Amino acid sequence: MSIQVDRIRCAGHGLCAELLPELIRLDDWGYPIIAPGPVPPHLAAHVRRAVAACPALALRLSQETPRFDSGTSQRSSRT
DSSP states (O other): OOOOTTTTTTTOOOOHHOTTTTOOOOOSOOOEEEEEEEEEEEEGGHHHHHHHHHHOOOEEEEESSOOOOOOOOOOOOOO
16 A cells, blocks of 8 residues: 555645654645555545545545656567
């Protein structure tokens, strides 16, 4: 399970960081920065509470760990 933020919806209320400081911190403008990687099992209930409490409905849970594009493309080798 992982947390994702819809940056368009997020209004920077900061409630998520108050409810889940173990995984979410705020940037200089008050928008959430989510710790990379899966949610530890012992924090699952806290994550669900933070997602449900978001006033802008900008947080969501994903059952898959997000894959981040490194920005590099891989070329297939053809012989």
